[in-house]
Amino acid sequence: MRSRTRAGLGAVAGGVAVVLLSATASAAPGPGAPGVGDPYYPGAGNGGYDVAHYDLRLTYQPATDLLSGTTTISAKTTQELSSFNLDFGLKVNSVRVNNASAKFANDPKDPSELVVTPSKALAKNQAITVVVNYADTPSKVVIDGFTGWKKTPDGALAVDEPQIAEWWFPSSDHPTDKATYDVSVEVPDNVSALSNGTLVRKTKQRAGWTRWNWRSTQPQATYLTSLEVGAFEVNQSTTPDGKPFITAYDPALGDSLEAAKASVERTPEINEFLASKFGPYPFEAQGGVVTPGINFSLENQTRPVYGGGNFRSGSNTTLIAHENAHQWFGDSVALGKWSDIWLNEGFASYAEYLWSEHEGEGTVDELAEYTYQSYAADDPFWQVLPADPGAANQFDGAVYDRGALTLQALRKAVGDDKFFEILKTWVTTKKGGTGVIPEFIALSEKISGKPLHDLFQTWLYTKGKPAVSPNGAAPQAFKAQALVQPKSFPQIKANHQSLAANSGR
Incomplete structure (x- = not known):
């Protein structure tokens, strides 16, 4: 980022x-x-x-x-x-x-x-x-x-x-050099050490210290490998299909603590829904960590980390859907080069629309139309190209929002059946590996049987606001309608801005 x-x-x-x-x-x-x-x-x-494998054995004070x-x-x-x-x-x-x-x-x-x-x-x-x-x-x-x-x-x-x-x-x-991981971190007894995958066990070999031993059995990118040390409230359970489900909350979240729990504890339900759209969940564990120590959220493999500020206004399951959609798009199928960031963020942002529709908070068409209409034609937003935004704009809102609109345009062009077949085929054939944008375009054309060069050229590679909305109707046709703002739109947009602003992003 x-x-x-x-x-x-x-x-x-x-x-x-x-x-x-x-x-x-x-x-x-x-x-x-x-x-x-x-x-x-x-x-x-x-x-x-x-x-092939990293084995970390560390002590942190x-x-x-x-x-x-x-x-x-x-x-x-x-x-x-x-x-x-x-x-x-x-x-x-x-x-x-x-x-x-x-x-x-x-x-x-x-x-x-x-x-x-x-x-x-x-x-x-x-x-x-x-x-x-x-x-x-x-x-x-x-x-x-x-x-x-x-x-x-x-x-x-x-x-x-x-x-x-x-x-x-x-x-x-x-991201092109993935590996499996064992992460073992010894910390004082009064704090926890969270990482990815499965908590194999906790061990003690000296007074006052506990060693936390984590294992990731699926290929994992280095930037998706995380460590969170703090006085977390750690909860362990299993998902309905038997996977370890571990969540952790920093008590310093204060009034936002319960809203964070009301969101993150629904992760298995949300992943069950996403699996119905994208194919089986690709990893061995699920979970999440919420901390006020960051002002953004990140899709660390099996266990996303959420900035506590995302829950100040209440529960935010749309953010949970976004970061967990990355388990398919960005984690299991990693980008082949960082200019392919649309394959991560555009897809996770589209998952926000899907989840919101599932929750009865506006249809995908309405949510996409609201996003399209929210940016005037002369807004700098339309000058950032999702397919190659440049390192300085890698986490610009256009990569997320215009990226999601690209997928809506693709869905309208090929129909629902072919669209979801494309998504499921992408994550199935690329599981554990990497992908680049031209490969996704080629797959879309192969499965749909349609020439899609102009569509992707318009939405991913051409500056300026497309003349026709992703829903396929002229913009003026929608102005008389009561467009639906996604319930989470302000929260998600603020999170994108935090990602872009954090440490020079």
């Missing part, structure tokens, strides 16, 4: 094909590329290897903000390597590659690039185990002018997009 570039720099995927740059084959091993060449963040991720421990990375090389990079900004004590000590140093041009030189060169297609031991105070670590780690009065939040891993674990930080 951040509008920064990472010059010279380089989220998850055992067994999933990834798009990584690899050096041209040569007689002598060379260094892995410092990034995958993403058009918005060229240095994000790293070349030369593919990560809220009083001092000291984070220490090891991350063990299981990966396979994709080329011969004399050295390779990890995206990481904390102070490193040691690095070992396949049990042998390795040299390491931060790139002086980019301190979040850790360059690792093994004791001997690595062969192509070689399994490697990389162990990084480190200790630092993440809130003091500044990368590209900001810190993604958020210190709170009783803990901390490792929650952000498009990068957060650099502040708490070394990685290949790009």
Whole structure:
């Protein structure tokens, strides 16, 4: 979500094909590329290897903000390597590659690039185990002018997009390199440590401390891997279909606490509805965390995190629908490059319409029409292109709202049956992997049997307000009607603005 570039720099995927740059084959091993060449963040991720699994074993002390421990990375090389990079900004004590000590140093041009030189060169297609031991105070670590780690009065939040891993674990930080995870964090007994997936168990090995052990068994992107430490009220139950359902609420939410619970505790119901539209829920667990420590919400895999301010006006299940729709669009099917952000946000925003209609708060047609009519033709909103908004506008409202209107236009063009077949086929065929916009357009044309170039060109790639609404009628035909404002429209719009404003987004 951040509008920064990472010059010279380089989220998850055992067994999933990834798009990584690899050096041209040569007689002598060379260094892995410092990034995958993403058009918005060229240095994000790293070349030369593919990560299968991350194992984090950490200790965190809220009083001092000291984070220490090891991350063990299981990966396979994709080329011969004399050295390779990890995206990481904390102070490193040691690095070992396949049990042998390795040299390491931060790139002086980019301190979040850790360059690792093994004791001997690595062969192509070689399994490697990389162990990084480190200790630092993440809130003091500044990368590209900001810190993604958020210190709170009783803990901390490792929650952000498009990068957060650099502040708490070394990685290949790009959505095209997915992996599975074990996250084990020891914290004082008076606080909790929340992360993704299933809570395997809590253990104690010394007085005053508890270790929280989490496991994510499905491919997961680095930016969707989160840590929330604080004095949370943690609730554990199961969904009607037997999945672990874990929610957590910061008591500091005050008067908003009950509204937050009235929203997040409905997550299994909302996911059941979304599954009827998109196909089966793709992961092994569900849940949510609500905290006043952030002013935005984020779709962390299996367990979205919600800023407490979203519940000041009461329950907000539309936001729950938005972030959980990302479990299909953005998490299970990750974007292939950050300019494809429409595949995440436009689809989750359209899920808001679907859920609102289900709740009897206006039809999808009415809600889409209200959004279309809410922006005058000369509004700067229409100058941002959802298909390529630019890093500075990656989380602009147009990516969300015009993105959702694009899907409404597609639905009107192909009909309900074909539209939902397209969505379900996309998440089925791409599950656990990544996708790019041209692939979605091609799939839409294949399933519908219709040429759709002009439709997508108009709604995604052309500046200016389309002359015809996504419902297919001339704008003036709707002006006499009482347009329906989505009940959650002001709340969702405020959340989008928070996303864009947070730390330079």
